Amino acid sequence: MQDGFVGRSVPRxxxxxxxxxxxxxxxxxxxxxxxxGVTVRSPVARARLLGVELGEGVPWHEFAIVGPDDLxxxxxxxxxxxxxxxxxxxxxxxxxxxxxxxxxxxxAMAERGRAAVRLRLEPLPAVTxxxxxxxxxxxxxxxxxxxxxxxxAKGDVDAALADPDVVVVEGVxxxxxxxxxxxxxxxxxxxxxxxxxxxxxxxxxxxxxxxAALVALFQLPPQQVRVIQTATGGGFGGKEEYPSVIAAHAxxxxxxxxxxxxxxxxxxxxxxxxxxxxxxxxxxxTAVRRxxxxxxxxIDFIIDGGAYLTLSPVVLSRGAIHSAGPYRCEHVRIRxxxxxxxxxxxxxxxxxxxxxxxxALERHLDVIAARLGLDPAALxxxxxxQPGEQTxxxxxxxxxxxxxxxxxxxxxxxxxxxxxxxxxxxxRSTDGPLRRGIGxxxxxxxxxxxxxxxxxxxxxxxxxxERDGTLTVLAASTEIGQGTNTVFAxxxxxxxxxxxxxxxxxxxxxxxxxxxxxTVASRTTMVVGTLLRRATASLRQTLxxxxxxxxxxxxxxxxxFTQAVARYLADHEQLRGxxxxxxxxxxxxxxxxxxxxxxxxxxxxxxxxxxxxxxxTAEVRVDDFVAVQEVGRVVNPVLAxxxxxxxxxxxxxxxxxxxxxYRDGRVANPQMTNYIIPTAVDTPPIRVEFMPPFLGDxxxxxxxxxxxxxxxxxxxxxxxxxxxxxxxxAIPMLPEQLAQVLQExxx
Amino acid sequence: xxxxxxxxxxxxxxxxxxxLARLLDVLREQLGLCGxxxxxxxxxxxxxxxLIDDVLVNACLVPVGQxxxxxxxxxxxxxxxxRVAALxxxxxxxxxxxxxxxxxxxxxxxxxxxRTRPRATPAEIRxxxxxxxxxxxxxxxxxxxxxxxxxxxESEGGA
Numbered sequence: 001m002q003d004g005f006v007g008r009s010v011p012r013x014x015x016x017x018x019x020x021x022x023x024x025x026x027x028x029x030x031x032x033x034x035x036x037g038v039t040v041r042s043p044v045a046r047a048r049l050l051g052v053e054l055g056e057g058v059p060w061h062e063f064a065i066v067g068p069d070d071l072x073x074x075x076x077x078x079x080x081x082x083x084x085x086x087x088x089x090x091x092x093x094x095x096x097x098x099x100x101x102x103x104x105x106x107x108a109m110a111e112r113g114r115a116a117v118r119l120r121l122e123p124l125p126a127v128t129x130x131x132x133x134x135x136x137x138x139x140x141x142x143x144x145x146x147x148x149x150x151x152x153a154k155g156d157v158d159a160a161l162a163d164p165d166v167v168v169v170e171g172v173x174x175x176x177x178x179x180x181x182x183x184x185x186x187x188x189x190x191x192x193x194x195x196x197x198x199x200x201x202x203x204x205x206x207x208x209x210x211x212a213a214l215v216a217l218f219q220l221p222p223q224q225v226r227v228i229q230t231a232t233g234g235g236f237g238g239k240e241e242y243p244s245v246i247a248a249h250a251x252x253x254x255x256x257x258x259x260x261x262x263x264x265x266x267x268x269x270x271x272x273x274x275x276x277x278x279x280x281x282x283x284x285x286t287a288v289r290r291x292x293x294x295x296x297x298x299i300d301f302i303i304d305g306g307a308y309l310t311l312s313p314v315v316l317s318r319g320a321i322h323s324a325g326p327y328r329c330e331h332v333r334i335r336x337x338x339x340x341x342x343x344x345x346x347x348x349x350x351x352x353x354x355x356x357x358x359x360a361l362e363r364h365l366d367v368i369a370a371r372l373g374l375d376p377a378a379l380x381x382x383x384x385x386q387p388g389e390q391t392x393x394x395x396x397x398x399x400x401x402x403x404x405x406x407x408x409x410x411x412x413x414x415x416x417x418x419x420x421x422x423x424x425x426x427x428r429s430t431d432g433p434l435r436r437g438i439g440x441x442x443x444x445x446x447x448x449x450x451x452x453x454x455x456x457x458x459x460x461x462x463x464x465x466e467r468d469g470t471l472t473v474l475a476a477s478t479e480i481g482q483g484t485n486t487v488f489a490x491x492x493x494x495x496x497x498x499x500x501x502x503x504x505x506x507x508x509x510x511x512x513x514x515x516x517x518x519t520v521a522s523r524t525t526m527v528v529g530t531l532l533r534r535a536t537a538s539l540r541q542t543l544x545x546x547x548x549x550x551x552x553x554x555x556x557x558x559x560x561f562t563q564a565v566a567r568y569l570a571d572h573e574q575l576r577g578x579x580x581x582x583x584x585x586x587x588x589x590x591x592x593x594x595x596x597x598x599x600x601x602x603x604x605x606x607x608x609x610x611x612x613x614x615x616x617t618a619e620v621r622v623d624d625f626v627a628v629q630e631v632g633r634v635v636n637p638v639l640a641x642x643x644x645x646x647x648x649x650x651x652x653x654x655x656x657x658x659x660x661x662y663r664d665g666r667v668a669n670p671q672m673t674n675y676i677i678p679t680a681v682d683t684p685p686i687r688v689e690f691m692p693p694f695l696g697d698x699x700x701x702x703x704x705x706x707x708x709x710x711x712x713x714x715x716x717x718x719x720x721x722x723x724x725x726x727x728x729x730a731i732p733m734l735p736e737q738l739a740q741v742l743q744e745x746x747x
Numbered sequence: 748x749x750x751x752x753x754x755x756x757x758x759x760x761x762x763x764x765x766x767l768a769r770l771l772d773v774l775r776e777q778l779g780l781c782g783x784x785x786x787x788x789x790x791x792x793x794x795x796x797x798l799i800d801d802v803l804v805n806a807c808l809v810p811v812g813q814x815x816x817x818x819x820x821x822x823x824x825x826x827x828x829x830r831v832a833a834l835x836x837x838x839x840x841x842x843x844x845x846x847x848x849x850x851x852x853x854x855x856x857x858x859x860x861x862r863t864r865p866r867a868t869p870a871e872i873r874x875x876x877x878x879x880x881x882x883x884x885x886x887x888x889x890x891x892x893x894x895x896x897x898x899x900x901e902s903e904g905g906a
Contacts, residue, residue: 015839018847019854021782021822028781183786183794183882184848233784233848234882267787481846481883638842642888646845649885672791672880680873680886 003555004494009638013485013505014231026187026202026230027264034189035064036107037253037263038114040100041273042092045126045342045665046140049092052100055116063113064257066101071217071252077245077308078216083141084308084345086217086248092121093140094307094344095666096273098245103253103261126342128665130281130304133339140307141340147305148313148338150320152393152594155331160296166287169368173284173360174730175713177304177660178277178653180349181677184233186243186274187264190250197224198251204243205235206518207476211510213244214251228509235480236650237348240520241311242274271670275347276660278303278315278338282323282360287331288368292379296331297392299323301357305338306345312338315346317450319353321598322710324392325361326403326444327383332392334594342665348520350647351709354445355654362441362714363729366721375420376718377411380442394595400694401630403604407442410606410628413687414438419610420722427723433616439718441711442606446599447522447703451589454527454600458581459517461531463492463539465575466504469562471496471539473505473532474576476516477524482705483639484524490635491529495536497556514578522703525635526601529701531579539577543568603702605629607648607711610684611719618739620656620720622684625712630691632702640704641688647708648686653678655713659732753814755780756824766812771795773811774821782822782851786880793879796852797821803859805878822851831858834896843892845883853879857893867897 017023068075068089077084088097104110125138133145188202197220207227214225250263280303287296301323305312320336369376384403423436448454462474479485485505493500516528543549548564589596610624634640657676661668669675693699717728726745752761774780786792788807795806798820825831844850860875872893
């Protein structure tokens with residue numbers, strides 16, 4: 001459909017409200033009689049909780065106070081496991097764990113109350129590093145501090161590593177925690193009514209996750225729990241699972257207070273208490289021929305899950321699957337473990353484990369290239385997956401991929417060969433403090449839930465025709481900045497053959513929309529967008545079957561459509577099209593063997609970073625960045641490029657600026673003053689290009705949200721290596737850390 | 748508590764507040780102007796950017812007592828200037844706003860530039876916006892939008 005809206009950069013639907021300040025976020029809302037909630041938290045990483053004392057000088061009788069005994073149901077945050085309590089009851093397992101909830105009509109008084117609560121604690125030994133957790137002297141989870149372990153293998157890795165004709169290269173690569181640092185802190189407003197049940201509205205990605213958590217806590221029928229997403233000021237995964245905790249806290253306070261309760265985190269509380277990207281450590285041992293052919297990969301991937309299991313097994317799984325990259329290799333063994341520590345639980349953050357393992361592999365390839373004296377781009381090209389070949393977990397790539405073309409395009413746009421030579425000449429001849437370098441990363445990112453996840457979700461989306469002939473999109477997918485509203489309208493308008501103005505996309509409200517699954521895993525456009533197209537087609541079919549609309553899938557005269565809907569609704573209560581997820585044929589994942597079709601589709605990319613390193617200050621400046629990817633059909637080029645640019649900037653932050661400092665298990669830098677995200681002067685021009693789809697112009701769209709998080713960090717560190725000759729193996733690589741790496745390289 | 752008179756978006760207002768109350772809270776809670784956002788509460792993120800007598804400030808750092816007799820312009824009012832309205836349109840067209848939470852502050856900060864420095868270069872725009880954090884866009888399209896509104900038409904690249 002060449003004349004449709006898909007493929008065009010139609011403006012963001014809610015754009016006008018956002019640029020005029022009219023958009024209302026949760027903290028902009030106020031309900032009559034609303035109180036303000038606060039959370040009392042643990043100041044230590046691990047302790048026995050002996051008691052809670054309410055200090056003097058506070059009118060406690062004016063407060064609603066909720067402890068673990070005041071909950072209406074199980075003291076559990078409903079996720080994969082049931083190990084995490086909503087409020088710590090006997091044992092504190094991480095710093096800033098919630099212990100007691102307070103609400104008061106006056107916000108300042110609520111804060112006074114929080115400051116006056118004293119926790120009686122008996123300290124217990126904490127585990128504040130991966131090494132401590134692995135040593136196991138102190139066990140904080142299960143028998144061995146291991147939340148989950150996956151193993152998968154193909155070929156004979158040990159024999160291949162022992163082959164005298166190969167070079168074996170070994171390396172250890174580490175990544176730090178990363179704070180999502182959405183500019184809107186987390187928050188919820190809850191109402192409780194004994195007859196009508198619970199209503200919460202707030203900043204969140206996944207309405208039905210919050211819904212499930214509240215149904216479990218309040219033990220109410222699902223229709224008595226209502227979750228409404230308010231305009232959400234960024235999520236990046238940070239508002240995937242944690243909002244369930246805040247919603248539950250606000251709701252139990254509202255029940256106790258008999259008033260609506262607003263619970264908004266300030267920045268310090270948000271950074272300290274909510275989830276971050278999992279820190280990781282990856283050990284690679286690789287057998288490679290002298291010409292650069294990869295023969296065997298032995299990979300040990302570890303992530304720090306924090307104090308509770310939360311979503312760590314799924315993060316681990318995605319990280320493990322991506323750990324061998326888009327490369328051909330006959331012998332591969334992967335061992336992946338999520339480890340328990342006394343850190344606040346790490347959680348979802350754009351990329352979900354893949355950026356960590358991709359960083360390690362791409363860094364390792366540069367180490368191999370240096371060892372063999374090969375151009376890093378040439379080494380990658382030699383090993384890129386071809387159509388019909390298998391990934392590390394045995395998935396056969398059915399698509400006619402041409403990752404070499406993606407790489408070629410990135411090299412051409414970045415003038416790789418010329419700049420590489422020019423930088424080397426400059427570095428050889430200069431007497432000054434500046435060094436220049438260029439680095440590349442090639443990678444893939446699987447979109448949608450891992451393995452059988454989408455089948456289990458069984459997502460549903462609907463389209464409803466209104467009497468005025470407009471269509472309303474009914475989906476639980478949230479607009480969090482990425483463009484859901486706009487993209488959905490484009491897809492539905494085209495499927496209906498109607499103008500864009502005839503399609504409405506409302507704010508998700510579980511009282512109105514079906515469960516389309518969570519807004520995560522780059523799945524919204526790819527999975528839910530496809531459901532909406534099918535739902536719209538089904539609605540059209542209903543009108544055709546009723547003899548009210550002519551056959552065909554092309555444009556429809558809006559007046560004809562309006563009349564058809566009006567006639568249909570004269571005899572029927574409503575007109576809806578619905579679609580439920582169906583897996584693509586021939587897709588199978590074996591969770592036990594950890595093998596098979598891990599994702600229904602992959603996006604493919606090659607990124608190039610060009611940097612300057614100042615040897616005096618050890619500062620790295622990214623001068624230019626090229627991001628080339630194949631993502632199937634691009635629904636909205638401006639929004640899609642915006643996703644890539646934003647992801648690249650976040651990854652630049654992860655690589656060079658953003659260090660979460662844990663001191664005794666507590667975040668020591670929970671402010672924007674001391675946790676530094678990139679500003680406009682820290683980010684380069686980011687040159688984004690989408691390749692023509694491998695499957696042609698009518699190719700389905702793939703997920704893109706997480707993809708740009710994977711490539712930048714290794715490309716930047718590769719460029720630093722090219723510039724300086726030193727081999728940085730860990731991020732974040734702040735000047736302090738790079739200075740040390742440079743010093744070690746000299747001695 | 749004191750009475751403070753100030754001119755907000757061209758209208759005279761009298762507010763009754765503690766002199767050390769943050770201008771941000773007075774705007775949001777007493778005057779109902781919620782377009783000014785709080786991202787950090789310590790002057791780092793710029794989401795609460797407003798103009799006081801045409802000077803760009805972070806409203807979270809300004810005690811309202813200092814605003815006696817001042818003109819305060821917020822996102823709700825600055826679009827009355829056609830150059831700022833053009834800037835707002837450019838943000839929508841070019842893709843300068845994603846989640847939108849930093850956008851009001853970003854536009855207030857850029858409005859000063861649009862008014863005073865037509866044909867600002869991308870480097871000047873980046874420097875002028877360095878006090879406003881955005882976590883969504885990578886700044887590329889924000890810079891493009893401001894450049895477009897400045898009439899420079901100069902782009903740094905992108906799709």
